[in-house]
Amino acid sequence: MTASPSSDPMSSAAAGRRLIEPADLGRFRSVVDVALDRSARTVVATIGWPDVDTDANRSVLEACDVDGGGRRRLTEGHRDRQPRFSPDGHRLAFLRGQPGEPTRVAVADWPTMVVTEVASLRDGAADVQWIGDDGLVVVGPRRPPDQEGVDDSELARRPRILTRTDYRFNGRGWTNDRLGQVLVIDEIVEGAELRAIGRSE
DSSP states (O other): OOGGGGGHHHHHHTTOOOOOGGGGGGGGGGGEEEETTTTTTEEEEEEEEEEETOOOOOOOOEETTSSSOHHHHHOOOOOOEEEEEOTTTEEEEEEEOTTTTEEEEEEEETTOOEEEEEEEETTTSEEEEETTEEEEEEEEEEEEEEEGGHHHHHHHHHHOOOOOOOSSSSSSSOOTTTTEEEEEEEEEEEOOEEEEEOOOO
């Protein structure tokens, strides 16, 4: 005896579903990084998604209450990420990326989100952290001696051996041939000086 389709709970559940299509990819959202404000009442998160129009990953900063309510967007950059609250809770640092432009270290007053772009890094940045309430430390790549003074378009033409593709989505681009460095920003002002304190060889 064969059961009728309506008596099969799996068939009934599948009837209202459909397969994922390529156009659906741009609707996916992921929480990449989070920070809790000093009051412990608000969470700021990096929300990322694949942008099918530009064939690149996008991300912005959003905030919500710890109970999940009051969700709101804080930034509108192409690649805003890695929110970090200052110890006193009055400022929020983050990294900002725009296509074809250097990564910027940005600091916003909290909670007004008046943003100051403090410094830019030609070759991107991997992380930013506070040093007290008035300074920042930035981790990022630096060019080896044989690349100093070489035009970016020339570097892009040089052959590379690719074994993975995550460089397209890390917000920094191709850095496998770069060395590491730690930079300090002593004053939170526009155009602040970046001071190197450590380098890998």
